[in-house]
Amino acid sequence: MFDLAGEVALVTGGAKGIGKGIAKALKQARAKVLIGDVDKENGKRTASELEGEFYYLDVTDRDQVQYVIQSIYEKYKKLSILCSNAGIFPQMSIENMTEKDWDKVQNINLKGTFFVAQAALKYMKKQSYGRIILTSSITGPITGFSGWAHYGASKAGQLGFMRSAALEYAKYGITINAIQPGNILTDGLIKTGEEYMRKMKEIIPVYTLGKPEDIGYTAVFLASREAGFITGQTIVVDGGQVLPETPNL
Ligand code: NAD
Numbered sequence: 001m002f003d004l005a006g007e008v009a010l011v012t013g014g015a016k017g018i019g020k021g022i023a024k025a026l027k028q029a030r031a032k033v034l035i036g037d038v039d040k041e042n043g044k045r046t047a048s049e050l051e052g053e054f055y056y057l058d059v060t061d062r063d064q065v066q067y068v069i070q071s072i073y074e075k076y077k078k079l080s081i082l083c084s085n086a087g088i089f090p091q092m093s094i095e096n097m098t099e100k101d102w103d104k105v106q107n108i109n110l111k112g113t114f115f116v117a118q119a120a121l122k123y124m125k126k127q128s129y130g131r132i133i134l135t136s137s138i139t140g141p142i143t144g145f146s147g148w149a150h151y152g153a154s155k156a157g158q159l160g161f162m163r164s165a166a167l168e169y170a171k172y173g174i175t176i177n178a179i180q181p182g183n184i185l186t187d188g189l190i191k192t193g194e195e196y197m198r199k200m201k202e203i204i205p206v207y208t209l210g211k212p213e214d215i216g217y218t219a220v221f222l223a224s225r226e227a228g229f230i231t232g233q234t235i236v237v238d239g240g241q242v243l244p245e246t247p248n249l
Helices: 017-028 040-049 062-076 099-126 149-172 194-203 212-223
Strands: 008-012 032-037 053-056 081-084 130-135 174-181 234-237
Touching (some): 017 032, 017 040, 017 081, 017 130, 032 040, 081 099, 081 212, 099 130, 212 234
Parallel strands (some): 008 081
């Protein structure tokens, strides 16, 4: 079960962090893994560790996204799995947020998801098969956090996009689902500071931050042929963080 041998997977933002965790798990399940990222150094390193290939890919550049995905399809003759994972989460108050700050987060997290999904769906429809997995978040769709209004909006937006896309493409053998990670220990999270990470650890019922691989294993499940009857859904992977009715009880 969950054998991805023969599948070709593209992971955006796969150079490090959660994307790398997803890429590693897909490779463990025997998929061919391609990394699409703006970080050339880490991207190339991760791709070579996983015997995959690195593609320079800025998810906000629609022409580039279409060109890269077309090149992948022409080279490998298929693109079975897309993990749309590239994202940023700079923290700032609404009071200080400029239009540029707002747009940057929406462009990478939300518009980028649309660009890569749209480009991949064209080829997935041709091959009558595809698995798209979005990295959303608990922040936005379920919870709120001061300083992440723009981020929360982008992560909730991904789920709105996903539900209609899932319906549009269900008849072509394509499923589109999302993972909602809680606090996962990555460079992106480390940027939020020691104090934030310490507080988070205390309130997570399993008393630890998540690992990128925790998201990776969930992605393998959703990417598998066996998950073909699941579409337009989300899986929360957060160590129980959103469960308590009252903190610390
Ligand atoms: P990270 O900063 O460690 O890694 C993000 C990766 O995305 C980097 O390799 C970066 O180069 C790449 N990237 C950034 N902009 C890009 C662009 N325009 N085009 C292509 N690649 C780009 O972050 P992470 O913590 O691994 O987060 C990955 C995803 O997981 C994001 O979508 C984030 O919102 C989501 N997420 C993270 C957490 C967490 O706790 N770490 C929780 C919930 C959701």
